[in-house]
Amino acid sequence: MQGGNPGKNAPSAGVAGLEQHILDLLEEAGHRLTGPRVQLAKAVSAMAHRPFSGEDLYEDLRRRGVGRATVFRTLKLLQDLGVLSRLHMEDGCQRYIVAPPGGPADADHRDRLICRRCGRVAYLDQCPMEESMARVAEQLGYHIESHHLDIVGLCADCHGAETAGAG
Ligand SMILES: [Zn+2]
Ligand SMILES: [Zn+2]
Numbered sequence: 001m002q003g004g005n006p007g008k009n010a011p012s013a014g015v016a017g018l019e020q021h022i023l024d025l026l027e028e029a030g031h032r033l034t035g036p037r038v039q040l041a042k043a044v045s046a047m048a049h050r051p052f053s054g055e056d057l058y059e060d061l062r063r064r065g066v067g068r069a070t071v072f073r074t075l076k077l078l079q080d081l082g083v084l085s086r087l088h089m090e091d092g093c094q095r096y097i098v099a100p101p102g103g104p105a106d107a108d109h110r111d112r113l114i115c116r117r118c119g120r121v122a123y124l125d126q127c128p129m130e131e132s133m134a135r136v137a138e139q140l141g142y143h144i145e146s147h148h149l150d151i152v153g154l155c156a157d158c159h160g161a162e163t164a165g166a167g
Helices: 015-028 034-047 054-062 068-080 128-140 156-166
Strands: 084-088 094-098 114-115 121-123 148-153
Touching: 015 034, 034 054, 034 068, 054 068, 054 094, 068 084, 084 148
Parallel strands: 114 148
Antiparallel strands: 084 094, 114 121
């Protein structure tokens, strides 16, 4: 049973809120909420605060009987829906991070700061590239439809931790 959850757009980014957000997006996009998809939404929500790899997720889900192909197919789906972004890490591995709900309303414009250590995401409130994009696009006669900018670095906490660790 679902239980009452009228606050669909509540700002809460808790694990349960995020899980529901993912399920809502899947449903709105016309995907059935199969058992494996619900399990995956749960697992992704639980990993929302650090970058994770597809293998990490599969390790977690295989114990619950979710197949590898389903995991990777659904990861791709969640990327298309804007829930997950791929992050290229310094170790050369690809990880995923969860874009928390409550970002800018405009899905075509999500410029973000991403912490490569803990996966924390902060949205920019202004586009730093607007002028330069418009200028170059005009010069080239290019029509821009969308863009997003991921600025990868360390959040204050992680930067503090790395600096302290370097001691
Ligand atoms: Zn961090
Ligand atoms: Zn922008």
